[in-house]
Amino acid sequence: MQTLIIGASGKIGKFLINKKNKNYYYTYHKTKIKNGIKFDIIKNNINKIIEKYNIENVVLLSAITDPDECNINKKKSNLINVTKTKEVIKNLIKKKIYIIFFSSEFIFSGRQSFYDELSRPHPINLYGKQKLEIERFIKKKCTHYAIIRVAKTYTDDLKDNTLVSAFLKKLKKKEILYASSKQIFSPLFVKDLVKIVIYFVKNRIQGTYNVGGPYPQSRKDVLEIIIHQINKKVNKKIKPKIVDIKLENLNLSDKRPLNVSFNVNKIQKLINFKLTKIENVIKQILRK
Numbered sequence: 001m002q003t004l005i006i007g008a009s010g011k012i013g014k015f016l017i018n019k020k021n022k023n024y025y026y027t028y029h030k031t032k033i034k035n036g037i038k039f040d041i042i043k044n045n046i047n048k049i050i051e052k053y054n055i056e057n058v059v060l061l062s063a064i065t066d067p068d069e070c071n072i073n074k075k076k077s078n079l080i081n082v083t084k085t086k087e088v089i090k091n092l093i094k095k096k097i098y099i100i101f102f103s104s105e106f107i108f109s110g111r112q113s114f115y116d117e118l119s120r121p122h123p124i125n126l127y128g129k130q131k132l133e134i135e136r137f138i139k140k141k142c143t144h145y146a147i148i149r150v151a152k153t154y155t156d157d158l159k160d161n162t163l164v165s166a167f168l169k170k171l172k173k174k175e176i177l178y179a180s181s182k183q184i185f186s187p188l189f190v191k192d193l194v195k196i197v198i199y200f201v202k203n204r205i206q207g208t209y210n211v212g213g214p215y216p217q218s219r220k221d222v223l224e225i226i227i228h229q230i231n232k233k234v235n236k237k238i239k240p241k242i243v244d245i246k247l248e249n250l251n252l253s254d255k256r257p258l259n260v261s262f263n264v265n266k267i268q269k270l271i272n273f274k275l276t277k278i279e280n281v282i283k284q285i286l287r288k
Helices: 013-018 046-052 067-072 074-094 126-141 163-172 190-203 219-233 265-270 278-287
Strands: 002-006 024-028 055-060 098-104 145-150 207-211
Touching: 002 013, 002 046, 013 024, 013 190, 046 055, 046 074, 055 074, 055 190, 067 074, 067 126, 074 098, 074 126, 098 126, 098 190, 126 145, 145 190, 163 219, 163 278, 207 265, 219 278
Parallel strands: 002 024, 002 055, 055 098, 098 145, 145 207
Antiparallel strands: none
């Protein structure tokens, strides 16, 4: 079956590309990718690509994903994340294509914890509202789909400015480290997510899934794990200065939910591997 990844030039998409799966095709907009297909969700019609490559499955990654950017550029983010995304989905429905839509942990208010698939969504920022609108549209209009609500992802690539690598860079520069103990999430190793997407495509899994790491943590928790792992490997212990920062003290354009931790029992029962602990990824990075 031919599969199309729409929006493959981002941090998640590039790891899907690295798997070099046969019968997978990838679109990009601004950041060119080797053997990729240029596609502008605002200007281009997806039907030409679908017909040319006989696409049967589509993974929808394309979106403006920065909550602040969504809020600052409301008109543009609504155009891309809602209006044009709905147009793409309508075309896919007509052609009876299986859809995997990437939603977000931000569809939840953050006032609870361990959100499962039956928890009531109540987004407090525009990005979450946009994702929830598409979720509801898909559930109303589609019959062959999966919705993957993705927790905050991180990688083992030190060139990425994701959760672990960002902290490691600051530690190396001996900077003051700012990390909230109040903002709780379920950090997800991106390579686990890639395996899950490939599994979903292969088996055409249907339904809604909260996909996060094996347990909840705060940014401060993650930082302390990194420091602990470094100190296990070196003779001279590091003792960086850590400031427990409050979200309200950050210069954010839109709100952030405090606790978006996931109950991952549903996805863990489905897949044939254990979700990766962040400690194990940090150990791998430090070995390098």
